[in-house]
Every structure is written in C-alpha cells, then in structure tokens.
Amino acid sequence: MAERTSRRPELLVRLARGSSEPLRQQIERAFREAIRSQRLGPGCAVPSTRTLASDLGLSRGVVVQAYDQLIAEGYLLSTPGAPTRVSGAVRAPAPEPPEPEPRSAEIDFRPGEPDLRAFPLEAWRRSLRAVLSDLDHRWLGYNDPRGLAGLRTALATYLARARGVAVSAQNIVICNGCAQGLSMAGHVLRRQGVRRVAIEAPGHPDIRHILAEAGLECVPVPVDDEGLRVSDLEPQRVRAVVLSPAHQNPVGGVLAPHRRQQLLAWASQSAGVIVEDDYDAEYRYDRVGVGALQGLAPERVLYVGSTSKILAPALRLGWLVAGRPFLEDAIETKRRLDNGSPAIDQLTLAHFLDAGELDRHIRRMRVPYQCRRDALLAAIARHCPRWRVRGAAAGLHLLAESPASVDIDRLVQRAAEASVRLYPLSRYTVGASRRAGLVFGYARLTEREIAEGMRRVGRALRS
Amino acid sequence: MAERTSRRPELLVRLARGSSEPLRQQIERAFREAIRSQRLGPGCAVPSTRTLASDLGLSRGVVVQAYDQLIAEGYLLSTPGAPTRVSGAVRAPAPEPPEPEPRSAEIDFRPGEPDLRAFPLEAWRRSLRAVLSDLDHRWLGYNDPRGLAGLRTALATYLARARGVAVSAQNIVICNGCAQGLSMAGHVLRRQGVRRVAIEAPGHPDIRHILAEAGLECVPVPVDDEGLRVSDLEPQRVRAVVLSPAHQNPVGGVLAPHRRQQLLAWASQSAGVIVEDDYDAEYRYDRVGVGALQGLAPERVLYVGSTSKILAPALRLGWLVAGRPFLEDAIETKRRLDNGSPAIDQLTLAHFLDAGELDRHIRRMRVPYQCRRDALLAAIARHCPRWRVRGAAAGLHLLAESPASVDIDRLVQRAAEASVRLYPLSRYTVGASRRAGLVFGYARLTEREIAEGMRRVGRALRS
Numbered sequence: 001m002a003e004r005t006s007r008r009p010e011l012l013v014r015l016a017r018g019s020s021e022p023l024r025q026q027i028e029r030a031f032r033e034a035i036r037s038q039r040l041g042p043g044c045a046v047p048s049t050r051t052l053a054s055d056l057g058l059s060r061g062v063v064v065q066a067y068d069q070l071i072a073e074g075y076l077l078s079t080p081g082a083p084t085r086v087s088g089a090v091r092a093p094a095p096e097p098p099e100p101e102p103r104s105a106e107i108d109f110r111p112g113e114p115d116l117r118a119f120p121l122e123a124w125r126r127s128l129r130a131v132l133s134d135l136d137h138r139w140l141g142y143n144d145p146r147g148l149a150g151l152r153t154a155l156a157t158y159l160a161r162a163r164g165v166a167v168s169a170q171n172i173v174i175c176n177g178c179a180q181g182l183s184m185a186g187h188v189l190r191r192q193g194v195r196r197v198a199i200e201a202p203g204h205p206d207i208r209h210i211l212a213e214a215g216l217e218c219v220p221v222p223v224d225d226e227g228l229r230v231s232d233l234e235p236q237r238v239r240a241v242v243l244s245p246a247h248q249n250p251v252g253g254v255l256a257p258h259r260r261q262q263l264l265a266w267a268s269q270s271a272g273v274i275v276e277d278d279y280d281a282e283y284r285y286d287r288v289g290v291g292a293l294q295g296l297a298p299e300r301v302l303y304v305g306s307t308s309k310i311l312a313p314a315l316r317l318g319w320l321v322a323g324r325p326f327l328e329d330a331i332e333t334k335r336r337l338d339n340g341s342p343a344i345d346q347l348t349l350a351h352f353l354d355a356g357e358l359d360r361h362i363r364r365m366r367v368p369y370q371c372r373r374d375a376l377l378a379a380i381a382r383h384c385p386r387w388r389v390r391g392a393a394a395g396l397h398l399l400a401e402s403p404a405s406v407d408i409d410r411l412v413q414r415a416a417e418a419s420v421r422l423y424p425l426s427r428y429t430v431g432a433s434r435r436a437g438l439v440f441g442y443a444r445l446t447e448r449e450i451a452e453g454m455r456r457v458g459r460a461l462r463s
Numbered sequence: 464m465a466e467r468t469s470r471r472p473e474l475l476v477r478l479a480r481g482s483s484e485p486l487r488q489q490i491e492r493a494f495r496e497a498i499r500s501q502r503l504g505p506g507c508a509v510p511s512t513r514t515l516a517s518d519l520g521l522s523r524g525v526v527v528q529a530y531d532q533l534i535a536e537g538y539l540l541s542t543p544g545a546p547t548r549v550s551g552a553v554r555a556p557a558p559e560p561p562e563p564e565p566r567s568a569e570i571d572f573r574p575g576e577p578d579l580r581a582f583p584l585e586a587w588r589r590s591l592r593a594v595l596s597d598l599d600h601r602w603l604g605y606n607d608p609r610g611l612a613g614l615r616t617a618l619a620t621y622l623a624r625a626r627g628v629a630v631s632a633q634n635i636v637i638c639n640g641c642a643q644g645l646s647m648a649g650h651v652l653r654r655q656g657v658r659r660v661a662i663e664a665p666g667h668p669d670i671r672h673i674l675a676e677a678g679l680e681c682v683p684v685p686v687d688d689e690g691l692r693v694s695d696l697e698p699q700r701v702r703a704v705v706l707s708p709a710h711q712n713p714v715g716g717v718l719a720p721h722r723r724q725q726l727l728a729w730a731s732q733s734a735g736v737i738v739e740d741d742y743d744a745e746y747r748y749d750r751v752g753v754g755a756l757q758g759l760a761p762e763r764v765l766y767v768g769s770t771s772k773i774l775a776p777a778l779r780l781g782w783l784v785a786g787r788p789f790l791e792d793a794i795e796t797k798r799r800l801d802n803g804s805p806a807i808d809q810l811t812l813a814h815f816l817d818a819g820e821l822d823r824h825i826r827r828m829r830v831p832y833q834c835r836r837d838a839l840l841a842a843i844a845r846h847c848p849r850w851r852v853r854g855a856a857a858g859l860h861l862l863a864e865s866p867a868s869v870d871i872d873r874l875v876q877r878a879a880e881a882s883v884r885l886y887p888l889s890r891y892t893v894g895a896s897r898r899a900g901l902v903f904g905y906a907r908l909t910e911r912e913i914a915e916g917m918r919r920v921g922r923a924l925r926s
C-alpha cells in the first residue's frame with residue numbers, strides 16, 4: 001500500500017490559511033479523518049515531514065509537531081530508521097442512518113402528559129431568576145447525593161400537607177423524575193435481597209423495563225376497579241410489590257379502603273415492601289384526594305413521586321421517600337447511579353414550592369381538566385355508546401373498554417388515517433388479558449379537540 | 464384500649480380557626496399524627512361524629528367528611544353497627560437522627576473538583592436567560608431520551624474539535640455527569656452479555672461501586688507511569704476494560720503510545736470493549752493535549768465525558784458516545800434509568816457551547832491551574848524533599864509517593880490537627896499496593912493556600 005504516498009499531500013491536507021484554527025491542528029484533523037475513512041489505509045507510509053512541509057509551504061517544525069501528536073494519539077506509528085506509517089489499530093466507523101423526523105398526529109390522545117401549554121412559565125422564570133441572582137460557587141460542587149436541603153425541606157412540607165406523607169427532609173432523596181425514582185426503588189430492593197417483585201397487570205410496560213434493568217424479575221398481579229387484587233398477591237410469595245394506589249395506570253382504579261387494609265396486613269405479616277408510585281394523585285374529581293398509603297406505614301413503603309404530571313416531564317424532578325430501613329441504601333443507590341441531581345433545577349423547584357406556586361398551579365388546573373374529562377365522557381357516550389368507561393374519577397386519563405365486536409387494531413389504524421392517534425390497552429398488558437379498549441389521555445387537548453377527535457373515532461368505528 | 468376515647472377530643476384536635484387550612488383538613492391532620500405517633504393506638508375507638516362535632520363546636524357534616532377521608536386512606540376502620548376504630552395497619556415511624564453538619568477543613572487538598580470560584584457565572588446566566596426567553600411548551604414534555612438534538616449537535620462539534628472524538632450528534636446520549644455515563648456504560652455491557660470488567664488499580668473506588676451497581680464484577684489490572692499495563696490485561700480474559708487514558712486517577716499516568724496500540728490490538732483480537740473515561744483530559748501542561756482513544760476505534764470504545772471537571776459538578780451534565788454496536792442499548796438504558804436529562808440545563812449548555820464560552824473558560828483556566836501545580840511542585844520539593852511526584856503533566860491533581868519511613872495515616876491525622884485535609888493513596892487501592900502517598904488536588908486552592916498548606920504538612924512531617 002506504500003504507493004499511496006505518491007498521492008499529492010495537498011489532496012490529503014487542505015489548509016485554510018485565513019482560519020482561526022492553527023495550521024498544525026488542520027494537518028492533524030486532515031490526517032485523522034483520512035485515516036478513519038480509510039483514505040489512508042493501515043500500514044500506509046505517510047510523506048516525510050520534510051516533503052510534506054515543503055509541499056504545503058510550511059516550516060518543517062509545524063509538520064513535526066503534527067506528526068508527534070498523531071503518534072501520541074495512536075493514528076501514526078513511528079519506527080526508528082523506517083518511514084512513519086498509519087497504525088493498523090484504527091477502526092473506521094460505518095456511516096450513521098439519518099435521524100428520524102418526529103411525526104405528530106393532529107389530535108393525539110397520548111396519556112401520561114399534563115397540559116404543557118398551561119405550564120406556569122412566568123412563575124418558573126421568576127423562581128429561576130431569583131435562584132440565578134443568588135447563585136454562588138458553594139452550590140456548584142458535588143452536593144449531597146440526596147439533593148439540596150432546601151428542596152427536601154420544602155418538599156417534606158408539601159408532601160405532608162398535600163399527600164399525607166409521613167416524611168421529614170432527611171427521608172427524601174431527590175431524583176430525576178418518576179422513572180429514576182422507580183429505578184432507585186428497584187436497586188434498593190435488590191440491595192435488600194429481593195429478586196422477584198409483583199407489579200400490576202395491566203400496567204405501564206416501562207415499569208417492568210425499569211425494574212428489569214435494576215435486576216428484578218416481575219410477577220404480574222391482576223387489577224380491577226378497586227385497584228390491585230391483594231388476595232392474588234398473597235400466594236405469589238414475593239417480598240415486594242409496585243403499585244399506584246391513587247390512580248392505577250391504565251385501568252384507573254383507586255385502591256379501595258379494604259384493599260388498603262389488606263395490603264398493609266400483607267406487608268406487616270410477610271415483612272413485604274410496598275413501592276407506592278403516587279401516580280396521578282393530585283387530581284380527583286368525585287371527592288377530596290385520598291392521602292398516600294405511605295402515611296400509614298412509613299417503614300414499609302418506598303414512596304415515589306414527581307413533577308412530571310403536575311408541571312412538566314422535561315424538568316426531570318422527582319423524589320423517593322424512604323423510611324429508615326431503606327434510607328441508607330437509597331442514598332447509596334443515588335450516589336452510584338448519578339451522584340445527585342442538578343443543583344439549579346433543585347433550587348428553582350424549592351423556590352417555586354416556597355412561593356406557593358405549585359399549589360396554585362394544581363388548583364388552577366382542576367377546572368379545565370375536569371371539563372376536558374367531562375367532554376371526553378360525553379363524546380364517548382355519544383360516539384361509542386356501547387363502550388364502558390373506567391377510571392374517570394381521578395387523574396389525567398381514562399380507560400374505555402370496547403365491546404367484543406370491535407377490532408381495536410383496525411380502529412386505531414382507521415383513526416390514524418383521519419389524523420387521530422389512539423392508544424390501545426394491549427400496549428399495557430403483561431401477558432394475556434380478557435379486556436380490550438383504548439386508553440385516553442385528555443389533559444393535553446382542548447374540549448373542542450376532544451369532541452372533534454371522538455367524532456372522527458365514531459366515524460372510523462362505523463365504517 | 465377503648466377507654467382512651469374518654470380523653471377529651473380537644474386534646475386530640477386543636478383547631479386553629481383563623482388558619483387558611485380548612486377545619487376538616489385540620490381534623491384529618493390531627494388524627495393522622497395522633498395515630499402515627501401511637502397517641503391513638505390500634506383498635507382504639509374514636510369519638511362518634513356527633514360527640515366530636517359537639518365538643519369542637521362544629522357542624523357534624525365536617526366531622527363526617529373528615530372521618531370518611533380517614534377511612535378512605537386507611538387510618539380508621541368503619542364497621543356497620545360498631546364504633547369507628549383506629550386501624551391496626553398503621554406502623555409508626557421512629558424519630559430520625561439529626562442531619563450531620565458538613566465539616567470543612569481550612570485548607571483542603573480534595574482532588575476531583577475544579578476551581579468553582581472561577582465558574583463563568585455571568586456567561587452561564589447569559590445562556591440561561593437566552594434559553595428562558597425562548598422557552599416554550601414544546602420543550603416541556605418527554606423529550607428524546609438521548610437528549611436534545613441542539614445540545615448533541617453542539618457537543619459533537621466540540622468533541623471532534625477539542626478531543627478528536629469520531630462522533631455525530633446521533634451517537635451521543637446526554638447523561639447526568641460522568642457517574643451516570645459510567646453507570647450507563649456498565650448497563651450497556653451487561654446487556655451485551657459482559658459479566659466481568661477490568662478496572663485500573665489503583666483507581667477511584669466510585670468506579671468499582673458504579674459498575675457493581677450495574678451488575679458487573681470488577682477485575683483490577685495494575686497501572687504504572689505509562690497508564691494501564693495492557694500485558695496484564697490480556698491474561699484476565701475479560702471482555703471489557705474501563706480506563707482513563709488522558710490522566711489516570713490517582714496515579715496520573717498518561718497512556719503511552721505503545722500501550723494505546725497494544726490496547727487497540729487487544730480490543731480488536733478479543734472483540735473487547737474499551738470504556739474510555741476521558742477524565743481530566745482538558746488540561747495538559749507539558750505538551751498539546753492528546754486526543755481521545757475513541758477516535759481510533761469508534762466501534763470498540765464507549766466514550767464518557769462531563770462538565771464536572773471543566774465547569775462544575777453540580778450541573779450534572781455528561782455524555783456517553785456510543786458507536787453503532789452499542790447505540791441502541793445505550794439509548795434504551797438511559798430510557799430505563801431516568802428517561803432523559805432535564806431540558807433547561809441541556810438547552811443552556813448548548814447555548815454556552817455555541818457561544819464559544821466553554822473553549823474560552825478552559826483556555827482562561829490553563830494559566831492559573833499551571834501556576835497552582837507549579838506552586839505545589841515547589842512546595843513538595845521544599846517540605847517533602849524525599850517524596851516522588853507522579854502524574855503532574857496533566858489534569859488537576861498529582862500523586863506524591865512517600866518514602867517508606869513515613870506513616871501516612873499519622874501524617875493525615877497530624878495535618879488535620881493543623882486544619883489541612885489530606886487524601887491518602889490507600890483510599891484508591893483495590894486490594895494491596897506497594898505504594899503509599901498522598902493525592903493532591905490543587906485546582907481549588909490559591910498559590911498562597913497551597914504554600915501555606917504544604918508548610919503545615921512539612922511541620923507535621925517533622926514532628
């Protein structure tokens with residue numbers, strides 16, 4: 001391959017003399033790219049420093065420096081008494097496929113997101129500005145992996161008041177959204193020797209994936225309109241269960257009082273651990289919100305919450321509340337997973353909470369969310385009269401079970417053709433299910449969009 | 464325990480009539496706290512709604528609502544025809560120990576942190592303000608778990624130019640600092656069937672902990688002044704190795720050119736994976752910085768970097784560069800670990816990079832860091848003349864090996880008495896080591912502090 005050196009070096013190295021990039025670096029970059037792309041193959045001798053310098057009209061020192069750098073980095077090999085050659089160690093990458101364009105349907109009933117257009121941007125900016133004007137270098141180092149004390153204190157007050165959580169600032173570990181909270185809970189369970197954990201079926205598939213990544217095997221336990229069937233949990237002989245008592249995802253059941261008692265008795269008798277995913281707990285339409293299960297047994301429950309459904313998922317702010325038996329493991333897990341969450345975001349949320357902005361936002365959204373739910377219920381009754389609605393009492397989504405005669409996959413396809421995106425229940429099933437239907441998120445859509453979307457669904461259903 | 468009901472209810476429930484908290488909620492809170500603290504024990508009958516309402520001077524409806532809430536949450540049990548009782552399921556938490564106060568030594572040679580007083584706060588604020596004024600709801604949902612495209616594009620340009628990384632925006636997964644980058648690399652290796660991974664010895668203990676949390680067994684391989692001893696790696700029959708070629712932590716060696724070739728040959732022959740922790744790569748004092756190993760074999764290297772050593776650890780911003788064989792697993796891992804990093808921080812870093820602020824900051828810090836290193840070298844030569852310095856050519860720390868006659872633990876203790884905090888090499892050893900010494904971080908201290916600190920170390924050494 002040595003004849004390749006007969007190629008004129010200026011074909012290899014194109015110097016831009018007016019550029020701010022030093023000539024030496026331009027030479028290095030040209031060689032790196034030529035070697036990676038195999039234009040200069042392994043073993044190929046490169047021009048001597050003298051030749052290249054003279055061809056490029058440069059002082060030899062510049063080329064010597066560039067070659068030294070390429071030798072230090074491993075692109076070139078220098079052997080005493082022989083020409084410098086291209087290393088055989090370089091492995092060229094193949095070209096990447098183009099990045100897919102995000103598609104968006106016109107009316108999208110995707111569940112799991114709040115109304116982002118209603119995000120209290122001005123209030124968040126005010127908090128962020130206040131934080132920025134006070135920010136100094138003491139916040140910028142490696143902070144307590146649990147999170148900043150100011151945020152933990154503000155959250156403890158909020159969670160005790162709004163969610164009935166038995167908590168002090170010391171029991172909170174700040175994390176990156178609910179996903180990391182569940183991941184951390186999974187790692188804590190592993191550290192405590194748990195290998196199998198019960199999950200709700202149907203349930204969001206991410207929960208199983210997150211727990212699997214943490215090294216746990218998941219055992220599905222069925223849910224009904226009253227939440228997890230605890231009597232089906234008991235024979236499974238698992239030491240832990242992950243559930244969302246406030247609003248089951250996707251069926252929408254709220255864990256009934258007698259099930260709560262039964263679950264706590266299970267935990268107490270079998271030294272079981274309850275991971276409470278306090279999903280969708282803030283919005284309850286038929287009655288005052290029910291406080292967290294955690295408040296009843298703080299030493300048996302790992303409590304997970306986040307701002308994703310009340311503010312915005314992109315903030316990636318959540319919390320794990322861990323009682324004393326789990327606290328050290330939870331902190332160490334967070335340290336090992338990412339050594340703490342970003343400081344500026346934490347300071348901003350603390351300011352936002354202390355200013356009462358979170359309460360204000362939740363209160364303000366109650367009416368529009370209830371109106372959207374009502375619009376959806378009315379539209380389902382009108383366009384899908386034989387469907388049965390579940391889980392409409394709380395949260396930001398509901399389940400509409402379809403009659404046996406409906407081919408859900410075909411309906412989803414037809415609706416997509418009419419620019420309506422639907423989410424079949426089958427996405428949530430762990431194993432087989434007797435039910436079929438659609439999960440509707442209504443928080444992100446206006447009443448008009450909901451009505452129009454369901455009109456198109458009705459048309460697709462009849463066609 | 465039923466006689467407890469003879470206790471006057473106003474002792475149980477203290478109403479604050481002027482408070483903004485509704486009376487019903489005050490009653491609920493009082494009961495929750497009384498039940499958790501065992502002032503109302505399991506099975507204890509509570510006053511009838513009529514009695515409590517009359518004793519508190521309230522309408523009965525308010526008490527009925529409060530009791531209903533407490534029953535729904537599981538604090539109280541209602542049995543038809545019998546008095547309402549306290550549930551036996553409530554498990555009271557024990558009181559928490561007080562949070563420890565952070566201690567700080569007067570002169571602290573802690574390695575691993577840049578000079579936070581020099582953080583470019585004004586430039587960061589400018590970027591954050593620009594982001595805030597443009598922020599709209601489209602950024603606020605669940606974003607691509609890889610990170611925002613704008614930041615990945617800006618980083619790809621930066622990494623290719625400054626670190627010689629072979630990268631496009633599509634190969635980058637944004638993560639929370641180097642810790643999560645390594646954790647993700649560990650999870651990716653697990654997904655690819657790797658169970659044992661080689662690490663540098665001595666090395667930072669966190670690396671082993673992070674990889675263990677990801678489910679990997681660590682096999683220590685010795686390092687010397689030329690970095691990892693690749694000939695000791697080969698017999699271990701591992702499929703992956705984690706190392707920091709730019710500046711080994713703590714010994715400070717830079718992986719020598721022949722070791723780079725040897726390591727790439729190992730990876731190529733054994734289908735091995737190299738996890739490159741590009742630690743401390745930006746500062747090199749004896750020569751121009753050496754580009755990343757990743758550039759030579761992008762499909763065999765998982766590359767990890769972060770802003771922690773160049774800007775501030777509290778930002779928790781890092782990146783994993785994954786070639787095609789690892790990319791899908793890396794994205795899925797990030798999705799499962801926390802479903803993406805916070806958006807506002809990403810947008811801010813993208814703006815900061817595009818404005819050239821990162822280059823400017825790194826360039827500006829080169830002189831003070833070199834001056835501090837020189838001050839430390841001079842002070843060691845003066846006060847610890849028989850010690851041998853290693854790893855001073857790059858990075859923000861160096862290793863000073865002590866003569867056999869020095870009792871390091873005693874020296875650390877004596878220095879602490881003189882308000883100087885020192886970091887023994889033994890903290891980094893995996894298994895036994897022939898060496899003893901101290902690891903000095905010098906980035907955070909002024910030249911004056913370094914001189915004074917070492918004067919005190921010298922005194923402690925002679926005493």
